[in-house]
Amino acid sequence: MCGIVGCVGEGAAVDRLLRGLRRLEYRGYDSAGVAVLSDDDIEVRRSVGKLRNLETSLLKEDLVGGVGIGHTRWATHGRPTEENAHPHFGRERNLVLVHNGIIENYLELKEKLVAEGHEFHSETDSEVLAHLIEGCVKDDLRDGVREALKQVRGAFAILVLDRRFPDRIVGARKDSPLVVGLGEDACYMASDIPALLEFTRQVLFVHDGEILELSKNGVSITDFDGKPVKRESERIEWDLLMAEKGGYKHFMLKEIHEQPRAISDALLGRLDPSPEEGLLPELTIAPEVSQNISRVCILACGTSYHAGLIGKAWIENMAKLPVEVAIASEFRHQEPLVGEDTLCIAISQSGETLDTVAACRVATKRGAPLFSVCNVMGSSLTRDSSGVLYTRAGPEIGVASTKAFTTQLLCLYLLAIRLGVDRGHLNPKEGMDRLDRLRHLRSTMEVALREEDNIKAISQSFYQAPNFLYLGRGLNYPIALEGALKLKEISYIHAEGYPAGEMKHGPIALIDENVPVVVIAPTGGPYDKVLGNLAEAKARGGKVIAICTEGDKRVKESADVVIPVPEIEHELTPFVTVLPLQLLAYYIALRRGCDIDQPRNLAKSVTVE
Numbered sequence: 311m312c313g314i315v316g317c318v319g320e321g322a323a324v325d326r327l328l329r330g331l332r333r334l335e336y337r338g339y340d341s342a343g344v345a346v347l348s349d350d351d352i353e354v355r356r357s358v359g360k361l362r363n364l365e366t367s368l369l370k371e372d373l374v375g376g377v378g379i380g381h382t383r384w385a386t387h388g389r390p391t392e393e394n395a396h397p398h399f400g401r402e403r404n405l406v407l408v409h410n411g412i413i414e415n416y417l418e419l420k421e422k423l424v425a426e427g428h429e430f431h432s433e434t435d436s437e438v439l440a441h442l443i444e445g446c447v448k449d450d451l452r453d454g455v456r457e458a459l460k461q462v463r464g465a466f467a468i469l470v471l472d473r474r475f476p477d478r479i480v481g482a483r484k485d486s487p488l489v490v491g492l493g494e495d496a497c498y499m500a501s502d503i504p505a506l507l508e509f510t511r512q513v514l515f516v517h518d519g520e521i522l523e524l525s526k527n528g529v530s531i532t533d534f535d536g537k538p539v540k541r542e543s544e545r546i547e548w549d550l551l552m553a554e555k556g557g558y559k560h561f562m563l564k565e566i567h568e569q570p571r572a573i574s575d576a577l578l579g580r581l582d583p584s585p586e587e588g589l590l591p592e593l594t595i596a597p598e599v600s601q602n603i604s605r606v607c608i609l610a611c612g613t614s615y616h617a618g619l620i621g622k623a624w625i626e627n628m629a630k631l632p633v634e635v636a637i638a639s640e641f642r643h644q645e646p647l648v649g650e651d652t653l654c655i656a657i658s659q660s661g662e663t664l665d666t667v668a669a670c671r672v673a674t675k676r677g678a679p680l681f682s683v684c685n686v687m688g689s690s691l692t693r694d695s696s697g698v699l700y701t702r703a704g705p706e707i708g709v710a711s712t713k714a715f716t717t718q719l720l721c722l723y724l725l726a727i728r729l730g731v732d733r734g735h736l737n738p739k740e741g742m743d744r745l746d747r748l749r750h751l752r753s754t755m756e757v758a759l760r761e762e763d764n765i766k767a768i769s770q771s772f773y774q775a776p777n778f779l780y781l782g783r784g785l786n787y788p789i790a791l792e793g794a795l796k797l798k799e800i801s802y803i804h805a806e807g808y809p810a811g812e813m814k815h816g817p818i819a820l821i822d823e824n825v826p827v828v829v830i831a832p833t834g835g836p837y838d839k840v841l842g843n844l845a846e847a848k849a850r851g852g853k854v855i856a857i858c859t860e861g862d863k864r865v866k867e868s869a870d871v872v873i874p875v876p877e878i879e880h881e882l883t884p885f886v887t888v889l890p891l892q893l894l895a896y897y898i899a900l901r902r903g904c905d906i907d908q909p910r911n912l913a914k915s916v917t918v919e
């Protein structure tokens with residue numbers, strides 16, 4: 311996600327903004343910009359790429375003034391270009407804004423503003439917000455922001471600087487982080503604590519639904535109705551590294567806990583399709599294309615491949631289309647049977663995985679239309695694709711993929727609904743019912759993560775095992791593969807994921823009292839069969855760790871250890887069953903003293919063959 315910083319005080323704001331933004335660099339970004347109030351005028355500088363490009367342009371002509379706002383952008387609406395970089399001006403250029411988040415109804419708002427004669431210079435939702443706010447500002451900047459936000463749906467943390475109110479900046483927050491820093495000769499607002507630590511340790515956390523006015527003497531807070539809010543500041547004792555990780559020991563743990571949030575970000579604006587645009591208009595697959603294709607081919611590697619296997623089950627079930635899921639590194643060196651009638655869907659967190667990008671080029675060369683599910687806007691894969699469904703997970707820094715996986719699943723589920731409706735195998739009501747099921751996903755995942763202490767304790771008994779077996783069936787067989795991959799990657803323990811029913815055809819020979827067997831057994835679907843497999847493993851002396859539905863007595867009686875997950879429709883169980891497996895791998899690796907965020911021999915983005 312983007313990083314934002316603002317400051318009001320004595321001395322050069324630009325220097326403070328750049329220092330703050332530099333502390334947010336670790337999160338990843340593709341462009342940056344600052345705005346400073348200089349002699350009642352707002353000066354803006356923006357550039358694509360790294361902060362040093364912005365610094366170079368500032369060297370030529372320094373900005374003076376103690377009030378400013380800055381931004382590092384992780385593209386979501388519109389490509390990573392200078393025009394799309396923040397800050398954005400309003401129509402009259404009286405104010406500038408930086409924004410983190412997604413404005414759900416920006417197209418609707420933009421249409422209205424265009425009808426009133428507004429011209430826009432970027433493809434962003436944020437510029438629309440800048441124009442909207444400027445139009446609402448009369449005698450007081452904060453009142454104007456409050457008025458404008460009444461019309462806005464979505465998630466945001468914003469900072470607004472207006473030349474008519476030169477001694478302050480106004481910030482607001484809804485579903486996107488914002489924190490205030492109280493320094494000696496300046497006050498700050500930022501999306502994350504690391505941006506503030508060089509200047510102050512005295513901070514004040516902003517809550518959802520609050521609007522702030524920051525001056526060099528401090529901050530005043532009100533809610534969205536204008537009611538004053540009282541809040542004491544607190545002292546942060548974290549060091550910089552801890553702050554970057556949000557107080558967690560590792561990025562992986564932080565990202566595991568970010569999943570419920572990432573899921574709700576990925577759902578923003580996608581749950582209530584408009585009658586004109588339908589579901590997922592960004593995919594640009596015309597209904598005729600969906601109707602005329604005869605098969606789907608999913609291309610991906612690693613964790614993204616596992617997401618693809620679950621996507622296959624959903625698409626086959628809802629759209630009645632045969633789906634092949636190909637490991638990209640294999641596919642690209644074969645003579646694949648794809649053509650114009652094959653819808654190719656690439657899945658990649660980075661969008662730069664060489665095998666996936668190359669496999670897609672093989673497919674498109676044969677005439678297959680290519681769509682992708684990707685986390686990084688402007689990446690090679692998205693440039694090659696006719697349509698992209700962005701996962702909106704935000705930057706994933708830990709090498710072991712976690713939040714990218716669950717948001718990929720979400721996109722694939724939405725895609726399956728869309729294809730099902732387009733092809734007439736789901737009627738619109740069934741499509742809507744399935745979308746409705748997703749509304750509770752965030753809270754259900756939050757409940758699943760509450761098992762963390764239990765999982766931490768369980769890891770104590772198993773962290774020295776040399777081998778693990780993971781078993782699952784149906785939708786939870788790919789989860790077994792993913793659980794095993796997580797453990798291998800970060801703890802260096804050999805682990806194998808297997809379809810539970812296939813165990814008796816070979817791997818059962820491996821089981822003895824030294825082999826922990828992780829069985830994924832939520833209720834519904836092939837539950838009874840999985841229970842049979844669990845008993846087989848137990849009968850061979852295996853130590854069974856079962857992932858089961860909360861309150862399941864049958865599993866509790868048969869397994870050595872259980873990790874409950876909350877009840878959810880069977881179709882959606884992968885969203886919750888994967889969470890304990892991520893945590894189990896994490897805590898086992900932690901006890902083994904492994905380098906969790908950067909495991910040996912691995913790279914976050916594999917751009918070689």
Ligand code: AGP
Nearest residue numbers: 612613614658659660663710711
């Ligand atoms: C996941 O934990 C891995 N680090 C790895 O398997 C990864 O999923 C794979 O390299 C594909 O990456 P991508 O999603 O960026 O294409």
